[in-house]
Amino acid sequence: MTSKLLQGIGICAVIALVGGSIAALLVVDRRLHITVAEEDDAARRGPDPLVLLAADVGSVHEELRELGDGVGTQMQALHDALESSASEREAKWSSEVARLREEVAMLRAHVERSDAASAQSRAEVATALTALGEGLQRVANAVSEGAARPVAVAPIEIPTAAASTPVELHVAKPESPAVAAATEQPAAEAPKKSFLSFQLPSRAFAFDQRQRFAIVPSLSRIGFDAKSTLHDFSGVTTVVEGEIMANLAHPAEACAGSITARADSLDTGLEARDESMREVLEPAKFPELRFEWTSFEPTKVDDAAQKVSGVAKGKLTIHGVARDVAMSVTVAVDASKRLAIDGQTKILMSDYQVRPPSKLGVISVEDEAVIWIALRARTLGPAPVTPR
Amino acid sequence: MKLRFLCAILGVCALLPACITPSVIESSGRALAPPTTNFEWREPRPADFEGLFESESIEGEVAAALWKVWYVFSSGGAYSGAALVLGGTTPEFQTLSGTWSLDGDQLDLGDGQVVRASATDDHLRLASEGGVAILRRSTIQ
Numbered sequence: 001m002t003s004k005l006l007q008g009i010g011i012c013a014v015i016a017l018v019g020g021s022i023a024a025l026l027v028v029d030r031r032l033h034i035t036v037a038e039e040d041d042a043a044r045r046g047p048d049p050l051v052l053l054a055a056d057v058g059s060v061h062e063e064l065r066e067l068g069d070g071v072g073t074q075m076q077a078l079h080d081a082l083e084s085s086a087s088e089r090e091a092k093w094s095s096e097v098a099r100l101r102e103e104v105a106m107l108r109a110h111v112e113r114s115d116a117a118s119a120q121s122r123a124e125v126a127t128a129l130t131a132l133g134e135g136l137q138r139v140a141n142a143v144s145e146g147a148a149r150p151v152a153v154a155p156i157e158i159p160t161a162a163a164s165t166p167v168e169l170h171v172a173k174p175e176s177p178a179v180a181a182a183t184e185q186p187a188a189e190a191p192k193k194s195f196l197s198f199q200l201p202s203r204a205f206a207f208d209q210r211q212r213f214a215i216v217p218s219l220s221r222i223g224f225d226a227k228s229t230l231h232d233f234s235g236v237t238t239v240v241e242g243e244i245m246a247n248l249a250h251p252a253e254a255c256a257g258s259i260t261a262r263a264d265s266l267d268t269g270l271e272a273r274d275e276s277m278r279e280v281l282e283p284a285k286f287p288e289l290r291f292e293w294t295s296f297e298p299t300k301v302d303d304a305a306q307k308v309s310g311v312a313k314g315k316l317t318i319h320g321v322a323r324d325v326a327m328s329v330t331v332a333v334d335a336s337k338r339l340a341i342d343g344q345t346k347i348l349m350s351d352y353q354v355r356p357p358s359k360l361g362v363i364s365v366e367d368e369a370v371i372w373i374a375l376r377a378r379t380l381g382p383a384p385v386t387p388r
Numbered sequence: 389m390k391l392r393f394l395c396a397i398l399g400v401c402a403l404l405p406a407c408i409t410p411s412v413i414e415s416s417g418r419a420l421a422p423p424t425t426n427f428e429w430r431e432p433r434p435a436d437f438e439g440l441f442e443s444e445s446i447e448g449e450v451a452a453a454l455w456k457v458w459y460v461f462s463s464g465g466a467y468s469g470a471a472l473v474l475g476g477t478t479p480e481f482q483t484l485s486g487t488w489s490l491d492g493d494q495l496d497l498g499d500g501q502v503v504r505a506s507a508t509d510d511h512l513r514l515a516s517e518g519g520v521a522i523l524r525r526s527t528i529q
Contacts (some may be wrong), residue, residue, distance in 0.1 A: 196457060270411075
């Protein structure tokens with residue numbers, strides 16, 4: 001039964017499948033239209049070259065227009081820049097020309113001044129030559145008298161006229177060879193001299209230089225000579241100190257200094273006499289003997305021998321009383337380049353309120369006494385410059 | 389009698405000044421001489437150099453620039469020195485050191501510096517071209 005049922009179903013299914021296929025074929029046949037044709041020529045050949053060329057020409061034209069616009073802009077900028085530069089150069093050259101004109105005017109004025117200075121210099125040279133001639137004449141006169149020493153006449157140096165600055169005239173001062181050697185300064189670059197392995201400046205001392213000199217106490221003393229009815233005697237002290245400033249070659253110029261000694265150190269060689277002296281000098285009250293050296297009047301300056309003579313003026317203070325004195329002084333340079341200062345002057349003890357000692361009215365000391373100095377001073381180097 | 393006594397007194401008074409030595413210093417003798425001649429110098433021995441010395445006087449051309457020197461000599465042959473020297477415008481110290489040796493009166497300070505030396509018990513005299521220095525034995529205080 002079942003098998004018959006299955007056969008029936010199968011048959012029905014086949015019938016249904018065949019019927020459906022036929023129906024589908026009919027439907028498709030109505031709806032589907034197939035056209036078979038040849039390929040289009042235009043599509044087969046691609047885009048039209050003329051169109052493309054036209055498009056390219058249009059693009060190039062556009063670019064050329066833009067380029068023309070750019071070139072025009074640049075040319076305008078260049079033109080503007082050239083115009084600006086030209087005006088700047090014109091202004092610059094105008095100012096340069098004005099400056100050169102000013103310089104020419106200044107040079108012209110300078111030349112005129114130089115001409116005037118040259119005329120003045122010629123006049124000064126003439127004056128200097130006249131003075132030099134007179135000096136030579138004096139030397140010649142002295143030589144003829146047999147009293148002159150060799151004198152070196154330094155050359156006159158005259159700058160060339162090419163100098164653009166006002167002309168300076170240098171007339172070297174005539175000096176003896178000894179002075180020329182002595183005036184060389186102890187410069188730092190001066191050659192050194194070795195002594196005991198130490199390096200010393202070869203020229204620490206200069207005759208023609210304002211220097212400070214310090215008294216060397218161990219080699220100096222001052223004293224007095226007095227006369228008494230019994231016999232004459234001297235009193236001395238080595239307790240001396242002081243400083244002097246002087247230019248030995250020109251001692252009249254700003255020579256100054258001070259020398260002090262201890263009054264209670266004076267020694268006459270006799271204790272009793274020293275006691276009498278202290279009674280009148282009162283060293284406890286007036287401990288210092290002092291000479292303030294204020295000026296020097298040279299009578300002779302011997303450059304070659306490095307020796308100076310003259311009168312030292314200043315104030316001498318004894319027993320607290322200061323009086324002006326003029327002391328004959330000789331200053332010489334010894335072998336150790338120290339100043340040997342020797343001098344003396346006469347004073348009256350009564351001028352300084354010093355009562356001359358007297359014993360029993362029989363032994364008495366005269367009122368007049370000689371004050372003397374015998375000093376050695378070493379250089380301390382150049383003195384401070386003071387206006388003359 | 390009285391006349392004789394009076395004459396004797398007058399005679400004594402007249403002769404009294406002659407008995408007292410005049411004490412006026414001659415003008416030529418006023419200056420003090422450097423103390424270079426107050427010593428009896430002899431040839432030095434090495435032992436004379438050992439110790440500290442300072443200058444008592446310096447004479448000669450170098451004295452213008454050389455104010456003071458000090459030396460310390462040791463027995464081992466070393467020495468050290470200092471000097472106060474006037475330089476440009478102000479004094480300045482120089483120091484040095486080296487070795488020393490003695491040959492007779494020739495003191496060799498090295499670097500070719502040979503000076504003539506003489507001595508006392510407490511002084512040295514060193515002479516070289518340009519000057520003479522007298523050194524006094526010193527002590528450190």
